[in-house]
Amino acid sequence: MSVVIALAAYNEAKNIGPVIRRLVELGYECVVVDDGSADDTFATAEAAGARVARHHSNLGQGHAILTGFMLALLDPQCEIIVTMDSDGQHAPEEIVLFLDKMKETGADMVVGSRVLGRPAERNHALRRWFAPLYTQILNRASGYELSDALTGFRAFRRSSVEREMAMLGQMLEPQYLTAELLIRLGRRGFKVDEVAVNIRSRVHGVSTKGLLRMGFGILRAVFRTLIDNRS
Numbered sequence: 001m002s003v004v005i006a007l008a009a010y011n012e013a014k015n016i017g018p019v020i021r022r023l024v025e026l027g028y029e030c031v032v033v034d035d036g037s038a039d040d041t042f043a044t045a046e047a048a049g050a051r052v053a054r055h056h057s058n059l060g061q062g063h064a065i066l067t068g069f070m071l072a073l074l075d076p077q078c079e080i081i082v083t084m085d086s087d088g089q090h091a092p093e094e095i096v097l098f099l100d101k102m103k104e105t106g107a108d109m110v111v112g113s114r115v116l117g118r119p120a121e122r123n124h125a126l127r128r129w130f131a132p133l134y135t136q137i138l139n140r141a142s143g144y145e146l147s148d149a150l151t152g153f154r155a156f157r158r159s160s161v162e163r164e165m166a167m168l169g170q171m172l173e174p175q176y177l178t179a180e181l182l183i184r185l186g187r188r189g190f191k192v193d194e195v196a197v198n199i200r201s202r203v204h205g206v207s208t209k210g211l212l213r214m215g216f217g218i219l220r221a222v223f224r225t226l227i228d229n230r231s
């Protein structure tokens with residue numbers, strides 16, 4: 001099956017080079033969405049062998065992933081889109097697990113789980129508490145029974161994404177993509193499976209996501225999606 005890897009990247013010039021080189025070495029086509037970075041993310045990703053597009057301002061990871069879908073769909077050969085982080089936390093060697101799972105179960109989407117696998121060693125105590133709590137909230141809201149709803153390492157079947165393009169283009173809270181996506185996909189009968197992944201620690205820099213902002217943002221996205229009567 002032909003696979004395109006879509007990576008959202010915000011100020012990842014120090015991390016993204018080895019990630020793309022490894023993906024290219026493994027034979028994957030890569031598209032990178034530089035989400036308005038202030039550093040050399042664009043040039044570094046391009047030099048390493050990715051097709052790169054740029055948001056001229058920072059729109060957030062969710063928007064970057066949606067742009068990544070668009071870029072991946074431009075390749076007529078692409079049958080599966082894999083989203084992953086460009087900071088080296090997700091292992092390119094594990095992509096094959098997603099592809100096998102998708103073939104085996106016919107899932108529309110396969111989600112990586114660090115609960116079934118291993119979380120990053122350097123993981124802030126608050127984050128260790130945040131992911132299970134929000135996974136429970138998102139399971140309640142979506143009807144899925146995921147062990148880890150917040151990992152951005154995922155595989156999507158092209159035909160399923162194409163079927164949902166209108167919905168993806170009209171999301172209320174695309175900056176908190178995961179929350180709204182899971183609820184809407186649950187309503188629409190999307191088949192979702194999980195695979196175990198082992199998350200590595202960042203080599204350079206720290207995550208710039210603020211837990212408080214993200215916490216409120218996800219809750220707002222859940223609430224707004226639940227009261228929105230469109231499926």
Ligand SMILES: Nc1nc2c(ncn2[C@@H]2O[C@H](COP(=O)(O)OP(=O)(O)O)[C@@H](O)[C@H]2O)c(=O)[nH]1
Pocket residue numbers: 008009010011012035058059060061062064084085086087089152206207208209
């Ligand atoms: N924090 C952050 N990451 C973004 C943004 N846009 C794209 N990304 C990318 O999304 C991925 C996940 O971000 P990261 O900060 O590592 O979050 P975490 O690994 O979930 O804690 C990385 O590859 C980032 O480069 C943004 O606006 N903010």
Ligand SMILES: [Mg+2]
Pocket residue numbers: 085087089202207
């Ligand atoms: Mg990260």
